[in-house]
Amino acid sequence: MSDLGSYSLLLGLALSVYAFVAGIIGVARKGHSAEILGETARRAGIAVFGCVLIAATVLVVAAFRNDFSIAYILHHSNVALSAPYKFAVLWSGQEGSLLFWSLLLGGYGLVLRLRYKVDAKLVAYASIIIAAVQIFFLALNNFAANPFGIVTGTIPPDGNGLNPLLQYAEMVIHPPMLYLGYVGMTVPFAFALAALIMKYPGEKWIHITRRWTMVTWAFLTCGIFLGAHWAYAVLGWGGYWGWDPVENASLMPWLTGTAFLHSVMMQEKRGMLKVWNMWLIFATFGLSIFGTLLTRSGIVSSVHAFAQSSIGTWFAVFLAIVLAVCVFFFVMNRGHLRSENRLESLVSRESSFLFNNLILLVACFTVLWGTLFPVLSEWVEGTKVTVGAPFFNKVNIPVALLLLLLTAVGPLLSWRKTSIDSIRRNLLNPSLLALGAGIAIIALGWIHPWREQSEFYALMTIMLSVLVACTVISEFYRGARVIAYQTGRNILSSVYVLTRRNTRRYGGYIAHFAAIVVMIGFAGSAFNQDIEREVGNGESMSIGHYTITCKSYTQDDNANYSSVWAIMDISRDGKKIDTMFPERRIYKASQQPATMPAIRSTIQEDLYLVYTGNNPDNGHPIIRAHLNPLVSWIWTGSGLLLLGTLLALIPSIATSRVPVRSAAKVLADSRQAVGAGD
Amino acid sequence: MLWRPKYILEALAITLVCVGFLGAGPSRSANTRFNDLGHKLMCKCGCNQILLECNHVGCNYSTQMRDELLAALTRDGSGLGSSTPDSDDLVLQSFVQKYGATVLAAPTTSGFNIVAWIVPFVALVAGLGLVTVIVRKWKFRLQPVGAQDLTPSQLDEFRRRAREDTEL
Numbered sequence: 001m002s003d004l005g006s007y008s009l010l011l012g013l014a015l016s017v018y019a020f021v022a023g024i025i026g027v028a029r030k031g032h033s034a035e036i037l038g039e040t041a042r043r044a045g046i047a048v049f050g051c052v053l054i055a056a057t058v059l060v061v062a063a064f065r066n067d068f069s070i071a072y073i074l075h076h077s078n079v080a081l082s083a084p085y086k087f088a089v090l091w092s093g094q095e096g097s098l099l100f101w102s103l104l105l106g107g108y109g110l111v112l113r114l115r116y117k118v119d120a121k122l123v124a125y126a127s128i129i130i131a132a133v134q135i136f137f138l139a140l141n142n143f144a145a146n147p148f149g150i151v152t153g154t155i156p157p158d159g160n161g162l163n164p165l166l167q168y169a170e171m172v173i174h175p176p177m178l179y180l181g182y183v184g185m186t187v188p189f190a191f192a193l194a195a196l197i198m199k200y201p202g203e204k205w206i207h208i209t210r211r212w213t214m215v216t217w218a219f220l221t222c223g224i225f226l227g228a229h230w231a232y233a234v235l236g237w238g239g240y241w242g243w244d245p246v247e248n249a250s251l252m253p254w255l256t257g258t259a260f261l262h263s264v265m266m267q268e269k270r271g272m273l274k275v276w277n278m279w280l281i282f283a284t285f286g287l288s289i290f291g292t293l294l295t296r297s298g299i300v301s302s303v304h305a306f307a308q309s310s311i312g313t314w315f316a317v318f319l320a321i322v323l324a325v326c327v328f329f330f331v332m333n334r335g336h337l338r339s340e341n342r343l344e345s346l347v348s349r350e351s352s353f354l355f356n357n358l359i360l361l362v363a364c365f366t367v368l369w370g371t372l373f374p375v376l377s378e379w380v381e382g383t384k385v386t387v388g389a390p391f392f393n394k395v396n397i398p399v400a401l402l403l404l405l406l407t408a409v410g411p412l413l414s415w416r417k418t419s420i421d422s423i424r425r426n427l428l429n430p431s432l433l434a435l436g437a438g439i440a441i442i443a444l445g446w447i448h449p450w451r452e453q454s455e456f457y458a459l460m461t462i463m464l465s466v467l468v469a470c471t472v473i474s475e476f477y478r479g480a481r482v483i484a485y486q487t488g489r490n491i492l493s494s495v496y497v498l499t500r501r502n503t504r505r506y507g508g509y510i511a512h513f514a515a516i517v518v519m520i521g522f523a524g525s526a527f528n529q530d531i532e533r534e535v536g537n538g539e540s541m542s543i544g545h546y547t548i549t550c551k552s553y554t555q556d557d558n559a560n561y562s563s564v565w566a567i568m569d570i571s572r573d574g575k576k577i578d579t580m581f582p583e584r585r586i587y588k589a590s591q592q593p594a595t596m597p598a599i600r601s602t603i604q605e606d607l608y609l610v611y612t613g614n615n616p617d618n619g620h621p622i623i624r625a626h627l628n629p630l631v632s633w634i635w636t637g638s639g640l641l642l643l644g645t646l647l648a649l650i651p652s653i654a655t656s657r658v659p660v661r662s663a664a665k666v667l668a669d670s671r672q673a674v675g676a677g678d
Numbered sequence: 679m680l681w682r683p684k685y686i687l688e689a690l691a692i693t694l695v696c697v698g699f700l701g702a703g704p705s706r707s708a709n710t711r712f713n714d715l716g717h718k719l720m721c722k723c724g725c726n727q728i729l730l731e732c733n734h735v736g737c738n739y740s741t742q743m744r745d746e747l748l749a750a751l752t753r754d755g756s757g758l759g760s761s762t763p764d765s766d767d768l769v770l771q772s773f774v775q776k777y778g779a780t781v782l783a784a785p786t787t788s789g790f791n792i793v794a795w796i797v798p799f800v801a802l803v804a805g806l807g808l809v810t811v812i813v814r815k816w817k818f819r820l821q822p823v824g825a826q827d828l829t830p831s832q833l834d835e836f837r838r839r840a841r842e843d844t845e846l
Binding site: 235236237238239242244342343344346351354355358359361362365366369370373377380381383384385386387388389390391394395399530595610612624 | 805813
């Protein structure tokens with residue numbers, strides 16, 4: 001069976017090479033024969049997906065059939081592993097995850113090639129670039145990390161099992177989402193490079209690229225938040241983001257992708273920043289590859305050590321080739337990327353995008369710098385220092401606050417030029433409200449900003465979030481009020497029409513609102529508390545308003561793992577409100593322990609219990625309790641962020657489809673109407 | 679006049695400078711210090727986690743290191759051999775001597791390590807300066823457009839631009 005997988009991968013590689021070479025000849029030559037050759041290249045590209053799909057299916061079927069003659073299955077699966085996790089075997093190890101990468105790239109290539117009529121020539125060029133990337137990954141699959149390696153000697157009756165940390169429901173969807181984001185960045189990269197190579201006339205390519213980037217950015221966002229939630233719900237240290245190199249690797253392309261989604265508007269609207277946007281797309285793709293290089297080469301130490309190997313050299317060489325190709329075509333064709341317009345004022349929407357891009361890139365650079373500094377310090381001083389959460393928090397929080405300030409101000413600025421009076425008019429009330437909120441929070445004693453730097457940052461985050469919320473709400477309100485006057489609808493209905501008329505703009509505002517919800521959630525971490533106690537039957541511990549009493553503790557056993565767990569009664573202000581069950585497991589196949597924290601989540605705070613172990617003398621459980629304020633806001637905000645992105649992807653309805661009142665009636669009403677802002 | 683960008687930037691700079699002076703409050707309890715310092719140290723069991731966040735079942739390092747930290751912060755003098763509580767710097771230094779430089783969760787602010795802290799802020803300030811210079815340069819290059827004797831096609835072009843500028 002493994003032969004089928006191996007030959008499929010080999011055939012896939014051969015077809016990718018054909019799609020690449022025939023594609024180049026097809027676009028370089030003219031005439032009917034060149035067109036036919038180009039068409040065969042397109043079909044070969046489609047067939048690559050079929051080959052990789054067969055290989056991936058073979059691997060999953062082997063996992064379900066417990067075929068431990070395949071080394072990958074032996075190392076990453078076992079008989080007792082439940083069905084959903086047998087699927088997860090595909091991406092749980094080095095070789096399988098690279099095959100999964102190839103599969104997704106083949107899938108994206110399939111969609112792109114099936115939709116070639118969007119712009120046949122542009123797609124033909126983009127297909128060549130996708131085929132080149134596919135060649136790299138299939139070469140890895142075939143020669144450096146083959147998932148179909150055979151076990152030599154006696155085949156064991158059972159496998160080593162899936163990493164216990166991966167045996168969690170979200171792990172079945174988190175890696176695919178993250179990979180869809182990483183791999184998906186190949187498509188906008190392919191379109192951007194194709195447009196540069198062929199000196200594409202017009203701006204159609206940028207519209208196509210933007211939509212693809214939004215889709216892949218949404219996947220990446222989803223993957224990052226699912227990963228954070230997985231870390232929170234499984235790793236048992238009470239946090240969701242540890243600034244580990246693997247986490248940083250996912251954040252960097254997300255930051256540059258976010259910068260592109262903003263600056264692309266300047267190119268679409270004003271024909272500006274063409275070079276900048278081109279390089280942002282190149283950087284986003286490059287950072288996706290660089291992140292993979294970082295986490296799989298062992299260059300930096302990571303908690304996620306289960307995927308390290310010597311394939312880093314492959315990625316380094318590939319990255320160097322990508323950079324060389326991008327620089328070459330940029331130097332050759334840079335004249336094509338000249339701006340059509342100039343910036344007219346420092347106080348304008350354009351300059352706000354510039355500053356927004358700058359801050360996002362500084363954040364990205366800071367993450368990259370912190371991730372690589374241990375390597376640099378070892379190189380310079382011979383000592384590898386640790387760069388962990390304290391560094392990243394200290395450096396990135398002021399940058400994030402600046403970004404929040406821009407999020408509030410940016411949407412209030414007009415294109416080309418905005419008058420200071422206009423900003424004052426639009427920003428005065430939101431600023432007063434934000435200031436009032438800050439004063440109220442201090443007066444109520446919720447935050448003491450002079451006590452700790454983290455509390456000051458938390459206060460600033462909340463105040464700036466109020467400012468952003470006010471500006472977003474006022475944007476919706478002012479637009480809806482105009483529609484209400486024009487159509488006679490009520491304000492809620494007008495908000496709906498307004499959003500449908502310009503889904504991109506108002507979807508973006510929802511995403512901004514979501515960002516502040518997430519930021520408030522992050523600010524809550526300034527007030528985290530934790531306590532660790534040994535608790536026998538009937539004994540209690542307290543944290544915040546909660547009293548946690550150990551009712552009992554017991555054991556369990558099944559084919560996959562044995563576990564010990566405690567039954568903890570939770571009281572608040574003397575009244576019992578819940579029962580929680582923190583658990584500790586030992587997975588039999590791998591003999592690895594894992595904690596399963598119990599989490600009681602409310603809008604105010606999370607009570608998070610971890611069964612850390614047992615007292616060896618008396619067997620009493622040792623429980624660590626964390627009280628983490630506002631964590632649920634992060635998950636709610638991430639959902640809203642995706643909602644805003646999805647909304648922005650829906651095409652806007654034409655204005656003419658909205659019923660409008662008669663001109664006379666509108667004229668009569670307009671005498672009482674107030675201006676709808678800038 | 680209060681809303682001029684210059685004043686806004688100045689206010690922002692003052693706020694950022696003020697932030698640097700925050701957190702220098704009165705002396706903290708041993709518990710608070712334990713929590714603060716425990717989050718500035720790494721567990722040395724190889725898990726790459728902050729000392730107080732290491733949750734490895736049966737991790738020998740974290741328990742021992744936490745005990746040592748607690749001892750250094752209390753008056754009994756056990757563990758690290760001091761009879762009075764050590765300052766934060768001394769506590770961290772003693773851990774560096776025992777476990778090596780990688781025990782610190784963030785680079786120090788001395789020697790080459792200070793580069794780690796300076797570079798991101800230099801990048802931010804340089805970037806802000808660069809963007810401001812670019813914007814000003816572009817602004818002054820602007821050519822005035824004549825408004826008289828416009829042809830219908832020019833008018834259409836201006837209408838298209840106006841529509842684009844106000845749509846989004």
